[in-house]
Amino acid sequence: xxxxxxxxxxxxxxxxxxxALAMAMPASADAAADGGQxxxxxxxxxxxxxxxxxxxxxxxxxxxxxxxxxxxxxxPCYIADFANAxxxxxxxxxxxxxxxxxxxxxxxxxxxxxxxxxxxRGNYPTPDLQWAYLDYKFDSxxxxxxxxxxxxxYYYSDFQDIGLAYPWISPPPEVYGWEATNYNGVSVxxxxxxxxxxxxxxIYGGDEVVHNDRFTRLLFSFDTTVKWHQIVGGxxxxxxxxxxxxxxxxxTKVTWNGPNSYDGGNWNQLTFxxxxxxxxxxxxxxxxxxxxxxxxxxxxxxxxxxxxxxxxVWTLGGGxxxxxxxxxxxxxxxxxxxxxxxxxxxxQTVYPNGGWSAxxxxxxxxxxxxxxxxxxxxxxxxxxxxxxDAKVLRVSFDHVF
Amino acid sequence: MGALAVASVxxxxxxxxxxxxxxxxxxxxxxxxxxxxxxxxxGKTESFPSGGNAVPIDQAESSPVRGDFDSKTxxxxxxxxxxxxxxxxxxxxxxxxxxxxxxxxxxxxVSGNPSYIGYIEKSAIDSSVKVVFSx
Numbered sequence: 001x002x003x004x005x006x007x008x009x010x011x012x013x014x015x016x017x018x019x020a021l022a023m024a025m026p027a028s029a030d031a032a033a034d035g036g037q038x039x040x041x042x043x044x045x046x047x048x049x050x051x052x053x054x055x056x057x058x059x060x061x062x063x064x065x066x067x068x069x070x071x072x073x074x075x076p077c078y079i080a081d082f083a084n085a086x087x088x089x090x091x092x093x094x095x096x097x098x099x100x101x102x103x104x105x106x107x108x109x110x111x112x113x114x115x116x117x118x119x120x121r122g123n124y125p126t127p128d129l130q131w132a133y134l135d136y137k138f139d140s141x142x143x144x145x146x147x148x149x150x151x152x153x154y155y156y157s158d159f160q161d162i163g164l165a166y167p168w169i170s171p172p173p174e175v176y177g178w179e180a181t182n183y184n185g186v187s188v189x190x191x192x193x194x195x196x197x198x199x200x201x202x203i204y205g206g207d208e209v210v211h212n213d214r215f216t217r218l219l220f221s222f223d224t225t226v227k228w229h230q231i232v233g234g235x236x237x238x239x240x241x242x243x244x245x246x247x248x249x250x251x252t253k254v255t256w257n258g259p260n261s262y263d264g265g266n267w268n269q270l271t272f273x274x275x276x277x278x279x280x281x282x283x284x285x286x287x288x289x290x291x292x293x294x295x296x297x298x299x300x301x302x303x304x305x306x307x308x309x310x311x312x313v314w315t316l317g318g319g320x321x322x323x324x325x326x327x328x329x330x331x332x333x334x335x336x337x338x339x340x341x342x343x344x345x346x347x348q349t350v351y352p353n354g355g356w357s358a359x360x361x362x363x364x365x366x367x368x369x370x371x372x373x374x375x376x377x378x379x380x381x382x383x384x385x386x387x388x389d390a391k392v393l394r395v396s397f398d399h400v401f
Numbered sequence: 402m403g404a405l406a407v408a409s410v411x412x413x414x415x416x417x418x419x420x421x422x423x424x425x426x427x428x429x430x431x432x433x434x435x436x437x438x439x440x441x442x443x444g445k446t447e448s449f450p451s452g453g454n455a456v457p458i459d460q461a462e463s464s465p466v467r468g469d470f471d472s473k474t475x476x477x478x479x480x481x482x483x484x485x486x487x488x489x490x491x492x493x494x495x496x497x498x499x500x501x502x503x504x505x506x507x508x509x510x511v512s513g514n515p516s517y518i519g520y521i522e523k524s525a526i527d528s529s530v531k532v533v534f535s536x
Contacts, residue, residue, distance in 0.1 A: 038499070042496070044490060044491075046487070046491060101491070103490070103491060105496075115493055117491070131493060133493070135493065140446075140447040140448055140454070145493065149493070150492070158492045159487075159488045159491055159492045161491070162487050162488060162491045164483070164484050164487045165484050165485075165487050165488040165491075189494075191445070191494075192446070193440060193445060193446045196436055198440065198445040198446075200494070239445070287476055287477065287481075321478075321481075324480065363478075363480040365462075365480070366462060366478075366479045366480040366482070366483040367483055369480075400483070400487045400491075
């Protein structure tokens with residue numbers, strides 16, 4: 001049975017190195033206890049190791065069915081992370097979702113901080129720069145970030161890599177995982193209190209270019225360059241007691257460019273789209289039990305091909321806490337509708353998929369957790385299904401330092 | 402004698418987590434609700450309700466009062482608090498309160514700065530600090 005435990009070991013070593021570096025740096029807490037100055041540097045990080053295997057599935061063919069493709073992903077398979085082409089097959093693997101990250105914050109002035117975060121992934125050992133921005137604090141309510149940041153597309157988007165922060169092994173792939181996850185630009189942020197209601201909001205704008213895009217590698221046999229440009233978005237979140245309510249909206253232009261199209265055409269712009277996405281999250285956390293819910297919709301007007309793609313997605317889950325144990329059950333759904341502007345008589349094509357997951361989490365102290373998750377995924381895309389049905393078992397270890 | 406020893410151990414254990422939330426004796430802050438203390442310690446506000454900066458001082462997880470403060474006042478286990486701050490830290494939205502090792506260290510900081518707020522064991526109360534909340 002072929003496994004890739006070497007990838008897991010590489011990530012564990014990266015996490016241990018980061019932890020050692022963190023301990024070597026002057027700790028702000030120690031400095032405070034001595035009555036001295038806090039260190040201007042803070043080094044923190046996170047580690048997630050995930051091992052997974054498809055137990056059974058409905059397909060027996062490569063994921064990408066175009067001619068001359070490599071057989072890297074042979075189904076039965078399960079796409080757990082669309083943004084990073086994290087695919088599990090019938091062989092136990094640790095590469096698709098394992099990752100380690102380190103973040104450094106340097107406080108240059110009381111109101112000016114530089115933050116940088118880099119991540120290495122099981123299948124992509126070269127560090128990715130996730131964050132690299134200046135934080136300017138106007139006052140206790142307003143601040144601005146300028147530089148490279150994570151796109152807060154949906155609720156879990158900007159902390160999707162922090163496994164300790166949520167009950168699943170990873171946020172549902174029916175909702176999460178698109179071509180771009182970061183942008184270079186500016187965000188203006190607010191947080192404050194209105195009575196007992198805690199409020200936070202942000203507006204942001206910028207651009208992103210991704211070479212050798214991992215998401216489109218799931219669709220094509222060749223590498224593509226993806227651009228999200230003229231990104232404009234915003235979100236607002238309210239917290240009161242056990243309730244959390246968040247809404248989000250984003251508009252961007254999207255282009256995919258490849259060396260050649262799969263059908264041998266001469267043009268190299270595979271697609272040009274205008275994308276609008278919006279959604280709402282409603283969570284209730286009564287401490288001993290909690291409910292997580294989210295609904296989002298993407299509308300992409302595709303000017304190459306003349307069609308509109310509408311993708312409503314949602315997820316609903318509930319869990320209970322028994323000391324360090326947290327069982328959690330979740331259902332997620334992805335709907336995809338294509339409408340062809342120049343083919344009014346052509347029926348809508350629909351590509352629904354979704355699945356149940358059952359997760360058991362055990363907290364080891366306050367900085368680590370182990371999770372076991374079983375997924376039952378269905379794929380009812382019309383015509384040729386994409387990845388097919390799959391039943392999957394995964395185990396993860398999360399740690400922050 | 403054996404029964405007394407057992408009783409004293411139980412009494413000691415029951416009181417290990419008794420704590421109060423304090424500010425400097427020179428602070429203009431008088432009283433806070435549990436919700437207001439929670440908002441300060443979870444970074445939802447940087448100000449006292451009556452005005453002025455509010456800088457929370459936490460105790461290390463090894464402290465006997467830390468677990469009780471998290472569960473009774475913040476309403477979360479220490480693991481849940483850590484998960485909450487992980488989300489905040491790694492999305493650039495803030496940092497957890499500075500941590501010190503003991504109630505003595507909390508008093509050392511709080512008594513010297515009217516902006517600081519911390520929690521200490523009831524037995525550690527003295528004239529350098531003022532109690533603004535107790536469970």
